[in-house]
Amino acid sequence: MATSYVLGEHAEKIVAAITLKTLQANHSAVTETAMKYIVAEKPSGGLTYQDLFFREVTKFHQIIQVLSKKSEDLVHSDRQPQEVASMIAEANTVILAVLREVIQFRQKKADVFSPNSQRSVGFNEYLPWTAATGKGGLRDALLLQQNLTLRYGARSTSDTSFKNNLYDQLMHLVDIILDGQKCYLESIRGTEKFDILFQQYETERHAIIEPFCKYEEFERAAILAEKYCDFQILVQISELTDNRERLDRYMEKFSEQDFSQFLFGWYIREQKQGRLLQQFRSTKRPRTHQQALSQFLVDHPSLSWLQNVFNGDYKQANNTLRDLAKKESELLQRKKTMLSLAKLALLASDEHPQNVEEEVSAMNRDLDLVVYQEELPEVVLSSYGYDIERLRVLTPTELVKLYICDENSTATEYDFKKALELLAFIEDEFERSELRHKVWCQAVLRDTWTDTDSNSPLEVIQGLTFFRLADLMACLGLLTPGLLTPGLLTPGLLTPVVWPKLYLRNGWQCEQHYSSGLSTGILDINIQRMHEVFVNPGCDTASTDNQIPTFQSTLNADPQRTESSHCYKNPKIQTSAGTSELIIRGINGTTRDPLFRNHGLMVTGFEVDGDEKVHEMNNIARANPLSVLKCTNITWLYRACASTIAETIEQLVKKNKVVIFMKGVPEEPRCGFSNAVVQILRMHGVTYDAHDVLKDEELRKGIKAYSNWPTIPQVFIGGEFVGGCDIMLQMHQNGELVEELRKAGIRSALLDKEQQTSKTEDTK
Numbered sequence: 161m162a163t164s165y166v167l168g169e170h171a172e173k174i175v176a177a178i179t180l181k182t183l184q185a186n187h188s189a190v191t192e193t194a195m196k197y198i199v200a201e202k203p204s205g206g207l208t209y210q211d212l213f214f215r216e217v218t219k220f221h222q223i224i225q226v227l228s229k230k231s232e233d234l235v236h237s238d239r240q241p242q243e244v245a246s247m248i249a250e251a252n253t254v255i256l257a258v259l260r261e262v263i264q265f266r267q268k269k270a271d272v273f274s275p276n277s278q279r280s281v282g283f284n285e286y287l288p289w290t291a292a293t294g295k296g297g298l299r300d301a302l303l304l305q306q307n308l309t310l311r312y313g314a315r316s317t318s319d320t321s322f323k324n325n326l327y328d329q330l331m332h333l334v335d336i337i338l339d340g341q342k343c344y345l346e347s348i349r350g351t352e353k354f355d356i357l358f359q360q361y362e363t364e365r366h367a368i369i370e371p372f373c374k375y376e377e378f379e380r381a382a383i384l385a386e387k388y389c390d391f392q393i394l395v396q397i398s399e400l401t402d403n404r405e406r407l408d409r410y411m412e413k414f415s416e417q418d419f420s421q422f423l424f425g426w427y428i429r430e431q432k433q434g435r436l437l438q439q440f441r442s443t444k445r446p447r448t449h450q451q452a453l454s455q456f457l458v459d460h461p462s463l464s465w466l467q468n469v470f471n472g473d474y475k476q477a478n479n480t481l482r483d484l485a486k487k488e489s490e491l492l493q494r495k496k497t498m499l500s501l502a503k504l505a506l507l508a509s510d511e512h513p514q515n516v517e518e519e520v521s522a523m524n525r526d527l528d529l530v531v532y533q534e535e536l537p538e539v540v541l542s543s544y545g546y547d548i549e550r551l552r553v554l555t556p557t558e559l560v561k562l563y564i565c566d567e568n569s570t571a572t573e574y575d576f577k578k579a580l581e582l583l584a585f586i587e588d589e590f591e592r593s594e595l596r597h598k599v600w601c602q603a604v605l606r607d608t609w610t611d612t613d614s615n616s617p618l619e620v621i622q623g624l625t626f627f628r629l630a631d632l633m634a635c636l637g638l639l640t641p642g643l644l645t646p647g648l649l650t651p652g653l654l655t656p657v658v659w660p661k662l663y664l665r666n667g668w669q670c671e672q673h674y675s676s677g678l679s680t681g682i683l684d685i686n687i688q689r690m691h692e693v694f695v696n697p698g699c700d701t702a703s704t705d706n707q708i709p710t711f712q713s714t715l716n717a718d719p720q721r722t723e724s725s726h727c728y729k730n731p732k733i734q735t736s737a738g739t740s741e742l743i744i745r746g747i748n749g750t751t752r753d754p755l756f757r758n759h760g761l762m763v764t765g766f767e768v769d770g771d772e773k774v775h776e777m778n779n780i781a782r783a784n785p786l787s788v789l790k791c792t793n794i795t796w797l798y799r800a801c802a803s804t805i806a807e808t809i810e811q812l813v814k815k816n817k818v819v820i821f822m823k824g825v826p827e828e829p830r831c832g833f834s835n836a837v838v839q840i841l842r843m844h845g846v847t848y849d850a851h852d853v854l855k856d857e858e859l860r861k862g863i864k865a866y867s868n869w870p871t872i873p874q875v876f877i878g879g880e881f882v883g884g885c886d887i888m889l890q891m892h893q894n895g896e897l898v899e900e901l902r903k904a905g906i907r908s909a910l911l912d913k914e915q916q917t918s919k920t921e922d923t924k
Contacts, residue, residue, distance in 0.1 A: 165286050168273030172262045172289070173220040179261045180223070180254070181214065187254050190247075194226040221289055221298055224258070227251045228301040228308075235312050245313045245326065252309060252329040255302075259290060259336050266343075286347040291340025299340065303368075306333045310371055327372075331380045334368050338388050341365075362390075369393050373400065382406075389414070391422045465505070474509035478502050478519075485526065492551045496530045499523055529585055532559055532578060543567040544854060545823070545830040556585035560595050561857060564602040566864070573628040576603050580633070603629050805862030813876040817904045818848035821863045822873040826850050833885035834873045840892045841875075844901060845909025878904035 184191050195213040203209055213223070231251050234244045266288070275284060293299045314326040341361050348354050369390055372381030378397050385393035391414070398407045411420050465484075468477035481502035488495040503523050506516055533554050540562055541548060554562070563571065563579040579599045586592045606625035621627045813819045818841065824830030826838045830852075841848055853860035853872055860872065867874055867881045875882045877900055882888065891897035898908045 161286065162275035162284065164273045164275045168266070168269065169289050170218065171269070171273070172265055173217050175265045176220050176258045176262050177214055177217050179258045180220075183254055183257055184210070187250060190227065190250055190254060191223070194223050194230065197226050197230075198222050221296065224255055224298055225301045227255060228305045231305060231308050235308060241312070241316045245317050245322070248305075248308055248313045249322075249326055249329065252305065252313075252326075252333065255305065256329060256332050256336075259298075260332070262290065263336065263339060284347055285344075285351075287344045288340045290336060291344055299337065302333060302337050306330060306337065306368065309333065315375070327377055327380060331372070331384060334384055335387070337368065338365060338384070342388065365390055366392060373397060376400075386413075389417060391417075391419055392426065394419075395423055395426050465501075469505065474505045475511055478505040478509060481505060482523070489553045492530060492533055492553050495553050496527065499527050499530070529556065529559075529582075532582060535578070536562055537568060537570065540565065540568045543823075543831075556582050557591065557595065560586075560599065564599055565857070566861060571606070573603075573625055573632050576606075576625065576629045577632055580638075600626070600629075805858050806866050809859070809862055809866045812849070812851065813881075814879045816847075816849040817878060817906055818846050818901075819876040820848055820850050820873055821853055821859070822850055823852070823854050825852055830854060831872075833871075836885050837873045837875060837888050840888050840897070843892075843910065844897065846901065846906060877901065 180191065192209065195209045198219070199209050199212045201212065203212055228251070231248050234247050237244070239247075287297075289296065290298045290302075309326060309330045314323055314330060317323050317326070341364070345354065345358060345361060348357065365388055369381055369384045369388075370393065372378070372384070373393060373396055378401060381393055382397055384390070385397070391410075394410050395407070398404070398410070407423065411423070413419075465477040465480040468474070468480065481498050485495050485498035485502060488498060503520060506519055506523075509516070511519075533551070536559070538548055541551065544562070544567070546552070560579045560582045562568065563575050563582070568575065576599060580596070583592050583596055583599075586595065603626040607623075622631075820834075820837060820841070822829060822831075822834035822837065824834055829835035829838055838850075851859065853863065863872075863874055864870055869881065869884065871884050873884055875884070875888055882891070882900065888897065891900065898910060901908050
């Protein structure tokens with residue numbers, strides 16, 4: 161600190177000592193007790209404690225610290241509350257009288273003690289002793305005295321006159337505290353630390369003025385808030401007293417400090433936008449106020465529509481609301497409100513009815529998208545970690561996936577219909593096509609297809625979600641060839657007895673599919689979609705000939721041949737161009753279905769080598785379904801890519817000794833079961849790989865198919881599937897998890913803890 165400031169501090173303490181000397185006659189009990197506490201040596205030679213105290217003026221601050229400490233001791237004594245309040249008031253009288261003289265002297269001699277030489281550059285930082293903390297300052301003592309005065313003085317007495325006196329003392333204490341802080345801030349203005357310290361000052365300033373508002377001492381609060389520019393307190397006082405004239409006065413008085421901008425922002429933060437516009441929309445308001453509000457609304461378009469409504473400009477309000485709704489992605493309810501208000505504003509406008517009808521239709525379409533999201537089951541949204549109370553706006557693609565996801569276990573054909581309807585909101589043609597295909601495939605997989613009666617295919621198919629969805633769309637006149645993925649809606653896809661019902665209901669020409677179309681195109685479409693289908697021809701079931709012709713080759717045989725006996729047993733599983741596999745699983749029996757008979761084929765069923773192989777083939781098939789062939793006796797037909805999700809998972813589970821597929825990440829699990837598994841592995845000190853299935857829908861479905869386990873989380877140890885939360889908890893409790901980890905070459909941390917505990921007990 162500059163030398164001139166040090167000299168100024170000594171001069172201030174001399175002023176304080178002189179003032180205290182004049183107060184002794186009326187407050188001798190308080191001052192002498194404090195002086196005795198401070199003076200270390202016993203007086204001698206006719207001197208008193210007062211004489212010894214005034215000899216060391218540089219330590220004058222100690223007497224104020226002691227007065228504050230003695231006031232605190234009184235609070236914890238057995239004295240009566242009224243007596244305590246009276247003694248606190250007397251201490252305040254001494255403290256305030258001394259410090260008022262100090263501050264007046266400081267302000268009067270500011271030019272005298274301010275550094276003005278070139279060598280003082282960089283030493284302008286000035287922290288007055290009245291605002292300094294620690295042993296050499298008064299800040300801590302003054303804050304303590306302010307708190308005691310409020311709690312055990314003004315708030316503890318019922319005497320109105322005495323209460324007012326205490327509140328006055330409290331106001332002056334706060335004034336002295338803030339004055340010291342303000343002096344310090346002015347000395348560091350323009351430095352790097354100013355902004356941070358100023359924010360801290362604003363917080364502390366509000367904290368010590370706000371109690372006046374809390375206890376309805378509005379005038380005293382206003383005096384302090386005006387002096388130290390606490391705009392928040394000024395606005396609160398005006399609102400609590402419903403005094404609009406006070407606000408007008410403040411807008412004029414603090415115009416250069418942008419009080420009006422603070423005021424408008426305060427209304428926004430307090431969610432009082434309507435009150436803001438109600439107070440300032442009047443044409444009788446000063447022009448400067450109107451201009452300030454207009455400028456504010458330019459920067460806050462979310463409010464400008466209200467001003468448009470007040471001014472009768474409903475079309476502009478509609479435009480603003482529609483723009484806001486289009487940009488809204490944070491809250492669904494807010495978007496819905498904006499769209500609804502936009503409709504009302506448009507209907508109230510003077511626009512031409514035809515224009516109104518067109519724009520309302522567009523807004524209804526946006527509201528329809530909101531309704532689709534509102535109709536999603538809460539259990540589905542919760543399973544994906546969405547906040548139900550503050551649900552964000554979801555994209556059409558997200559909505560489609562949520563409607564058809566496995567977590568939506570109660571989904572019916574009507575939910576799948578909504579998913580198909582949502583495709584109209586997706587602009588990208590490729591994405592729309594991919595999602596359409598996904599919806600129909602999920603409809604196929606909604607049923608197991610295994611527990612079926614092959615002797616009653618019509619009844620079986622009519623109960624499947626896939627058929628009910630197609631039938632519903634046909635009944636509503638919405639089933640068009642473009643609605644289904646190419647290759648799905650063909651006579652070869654399901655029993656030919658069933659599909660004519662859908663074709664004829666929708667007004668299509670059934671003949672073209674069952675006559676020339678069958679021999680030249682239908683199976684060709686299926687074969688194209690599934691690459692090539694390889695089978696082993698011939699009646700010799702022991703044949704090992706690797707030169708296997710394709711279905712396409714068979715179709716190119718003599719089309720006039722109506723029946724030929726071909727036995728197929730143990731069908732080959734081969735890749736085509738290294739990118740696909742075909743898996744055929746059938747049941748015993750013979751089919752003379754026209755689909756095969758017209759091509760000179762008769763199938764006597766396909767067999768596979770044991771249940772394990774069937775299970776393995778089904779897992780691969782479910783991971784990437786393309787279509788299902790349901791003739792009289794052929795049950796399953798899938799295509800599985802060589803680069804399937806199953807192969808990806810196979811690589812993941814073998815990459816580390818312990819792998820967990822969970823919802824969320826270990827640091828922030830998104831469900832209680834995943835969190836439980838993470839905690840168990842943490843107790844065992846296991847290092848593991850974790851994969852968040854919520855970020856990859858294909859992974860989430862693929863892992864369930866890979867492990868044949870329906871829930872998440874899933875844990876793999878040593879490349880083998882162990883189980884989910886319940887199994888992991890059970891293995892942890894019975895000790896099996898320790899052994900399982902040992903087999904994988906991992907030592908559980910619990911074993912080390914047990915050994916340490918055993919050694920401790922032996923030592924005892």
